[in-house]
Amino acid sequence: MLILGRRTFADTDLLVMAIVNRTRDSFYDNGATWQEDKALERVRSVVAAGADLVDIGGVKAGPGEVVDVEEELRRTVPFVARVREEFPDLVISVDTWRAAVGREVCRAGADVLNDAWGGFDPDLAQVAAEFGAALVCTHTNGATPRTAPHRPSYDDVVAAAIEATVGLAERAASLGVSRDSLLIDPAHDFDKNTWHSLELTRRLDEMVATGWPVLVSLSNKDFVGETLDRPVGERLTGTLAATAVSAWHGARVYRVHEVAETREVLDMVASIRGDRPPARAVRGLA
Template identity: 60%
Template sequence: MRALKLGRRTFGEGDYAVMAIVNRTPDSFYDSGATFEFDAAVAAVASAVGAGADIVDIGGVKAGDGPEVTVAEEIDRVVPFIAAVHDAHPELVISVDTWRAEVAREAVAAGAELVNDTWAGWDPGVVKVAADTGAGLVCSHTGGLEPRTVAAKPVYKDVVDEVRTELVERAEAAVAEGVRADGILIDPTHDFGKTTYHSLDLTNRLSELTETGWPVLVALSRKDFVGETLDLPVDRRLNGTLAATAISAWNGARVFRAHDVAATREVLDMVAAIKGQKSPKNPQRSL
């Protein structure tokens, strides 16, 4: 298993990492801008840390359709906030959720240690930022989508095989360009460029990605594939998300991007205990 080193942290086998989501956007699909205001976002990070987050992923642009956000505006939303979080929580790994190299470079300078490029290298300069700064990098798969767009009836001969092949190629190319091998994660990127059937197949066969040796990040939290599978709105998708989380952890995923930190932490600790990777916290029964 490859080592995963992000900031001051090293994550080994059984160290399932919870990546808390804090969006400094007024139009988030989940909370409709509850953490857009600076003080609310600061409080959200503190709450996530208290609930067991290892990483916080900070974004300034909604992934889906919405008003245009310029590079300057995105920088204004995330960079000062990253600096504040870095000062307040020096042990916390900070990730910046961006596809733009300019934003990534400013964010890393402010304290981010991971660049979560959810749009699969749309801006090739993002890889150079990671190479130049020593930051970690998430290599994602979107089926060639332009940022903030939704695929129209994507077709794959074998979605798992195609995603695995492309992600390994992206990871190896990033190393060739100078990105630290122990700072790279691969993300199948559920929903992005995929139908619900594709995302379910990726979850079921996730071990085919984890067996590549590259640490796998999964971003499952309350996504459309969960909602469509259960026919539930965003505010009722927690149980489905946690089921997918447990299966992904069992299949070897290492980092879990989540809105519901405490619940995700408990699920991952239970999986680790069942696998024998972590001891029960308070074993007493019949002992």
């Protein structure tokens, strides 16, 4: 069982988390949803396409324009409140590493704090506990937020990701975050090279075996682009291949740009695994 805000999901549910960027410099959409009305149109579109939750971000993950706490609050808090008003039952996640931002977005109606920088602000877990929010615990190898990887090295990247994320999850649980509302994320590309991200995907079942639900953020990442030699706008096929492998290995939540395509891949994998019946099955039965 996975509890995200007011929603409870079965262990066999594969969830699509749609990315909604309130940034001018996103690597993928280049500010397409920077304006609040455009961002709200994006929310409406992804919900209609089958998204189970949205992940709202006010700061580009990588290097870019400086966004201080006040600016991140301005970009996220009123928007979270607006989405909550229009979609009272939608699971709302906010991508932030700052406890000060986490506190205000939870007050505005956020259900999930997606700590994409792996406990860099240790108070964020306490905020999740205070508000009964879910928390994503991410492996970034201690990297400073918004820094690009530089020659990262691991004896065993999967073991390192498991040790770090499980440790963060256990700490959050000790602070009062519900064990049913904690997820772990290997964080493809974050302080990792392409070989590391491929290995994490290939051995994702080892993270799943920890018993913590696994979230993956694969969408149009550099490891996909480098593997297939494709620029950002041509990485969908590779992303969906990595999605299918991750789903077969048991990942539960998929943070994505392309919702409809991801939903179909996840439904197909779920049906192959026997967790979902075909939408219709008439071949050979007439």
